[in-house]
Amino acid sequence: MSEDADHENGSLEDFWATEDPIFKRKELLDIDLVPNEDRIIGRDSEIQNVASSIHPAVKGQSPRNTLVYGKTGTGKSLVAKHVTRSAQQYSIENGTEMGRAYIDCTQTKTETRVVINLAQELNDPERTGISIPVTGLSTDVYYERFWSILDRLYDVAIIILDEIDKLQDNEILMQLSRAGEAGKLDSCKVGIIAISNKISFKQSLDERILSSLQDREFVFPPYDANQLREIMYNRADAFRDGVLSDDVIPLSAAFAAQEHGDARKALDILRNAGELAKDEDADEVSESHVRDAREKADIDRFSQLLEGQPTQIKASVYALSLLAGRHSDREEFATREVYEMYKNITSDSALGIETLSQRRMSDKLDEQVFLDILGRTERVGRGYSSGVTNYYYLLEDPSVVQAVIHNDDRFSELE
Structure with a gap:
């Protein structure tokens, strides 16, 4: 050497x-850390509320399904993880086999992927003899294996679905909430803690899901x-x-x-x-x-938030950020204004993308409203302008938006 x-x-x-x-x-200081209860500040009543919903589970009885609402960073995930961890520890003293699983729906968005992740997290293949491959099976087969895992290993299972409004559909809620009633499970009881940043989430559920959930709702204040x-x-x-x-x-x-x-x-x-x-x-x-x-x-x-987003979406958001940066006296911009800026951006050959129609670009912006990247308001005109016009606004400073998008090499040379 x-x-x-x-x-x-x-x-x-x-x-x-x-x-x-x-x-x-x-x-x-880690965001995902679940600290001891003495480090959880200002959430005593919320802890008690969630605990009361799942209290029957520690004795192997059916827990209540729970919907938890609140803005980002209000302790929803922290409380749900803390309460279920404590319940699982206490259930041992009662001779109850309790399973608990956590799914981040911003990362796991499809029904099939949620079932796979739940099955993998709750499975003990040495005890069940059940394998859960990442791909290769139909959704129905994944469900069958998941139900078998629950019945073989647990008296009760608590499943946390965090940011549930990011799921592509709500079929998983239907399946989980009706598993016992539908005869999918023989002995295991399932409880759901669904967490959403959107207090309007429940309005997106159809009557069948609402009926089977029979939920409790809690709002976490900032x-x-x-x-x-x-x-x-x-x-x-x-x-x-x-x-x-x-x-x-x-x-x-x-x-x-x-x-x-x-x-x-x-x-x-x-x-x-x-x-x-x-x-x-x-x-x-x-x-x-x-x-x-x-x-x-x-x-x-x-x-x-923007990670992995297609170039078309970045171009649409970038157009809005340029307008907001140039017009600091205004917060909202009509679709047609954003579209004019968007056309200028997409005409740059460096991006290598086509210029979408105004309607399709508007659809891209609406997707970002759903993801809390942008905000939107609707205004009804009068007289000849009696139609509804969408106005979009940034939820972040324009300089921050542009700094992030400029990290994409295709946008680095744009001004």
Whole structure:
């Protein structure tokens, strides 16, 4: 081994051995962490409500199905995971075999994929002898294997369907809620906790599903600035002693309170601020790090929303962002205005896409309204303009939208 290689290896070993100067327990700031109950702030009544719905399950009885509503970052997923984990632990003392499964419907959107993921998560192939291949079976066969797994392994199963409004259809709700009644399950009882950011979600369900759900509904309110501060102070031990300046947590909470009380946003900002300070070899996390972290969090969030979206959709959203950027005195823009800008964008040969009709472009925008990337209002004209006109607006700053879309090489040269 050469002397240079020895030097490099030595340096790397020294690097691995060094302690993180900023973070002590960084995992406390992870969005998906389900902490101990004493770290769950401002959600005591919500915990009790969800727990009361599934309480019968700890003794092997049928739980109530539950619909949970609330804006992003209001603790819906956290509470559902915490309550079901606690119930599963307690059920052991009652001699009850309880299964629990979590599905993120933003990632798992089709009925078949949901059934596959549920079966894989709840299966113990050594005990059941059942295999769940990723592909190759019909949806009906996947269901049959899933029902068999539940009956063989569990007295009761609690299934969390997070952001359920992102599913392509609601057939899975029908199947799960009527499994016992329809004779698909012999002994296992199933309870559903369906989580949605849209309080209007229930209106999209047909009467058969509503009838079989026999649900309870709870709305999680946004956190206020005081609660957000308490949440972050409660997790301040994620950092080493003395590295947080006094204004870091109050400022992070204030920014998140402006975003409808979003605790996810608050923890995102706090974690990103620490990472920025670490990258700069700073001795402490300061107000300037928080301000830079807020911008980074906005870009990261919007990047996740646009990830994998087709070029046509990016072009439509980009057109709206250009209008919003050039007309800072306005928030909403009519379809025809967006379309004129969209035509200018798609005429650039670098994108390599056709220019859709105004109606088809409008359909693309409507898809993004459904995904909470854009907002839309309708206005009814008078007289000769008595028709309904759609007006679209961004839910994010135009500069953030453009920064994200410019990361796509096809848009990098557009102005």
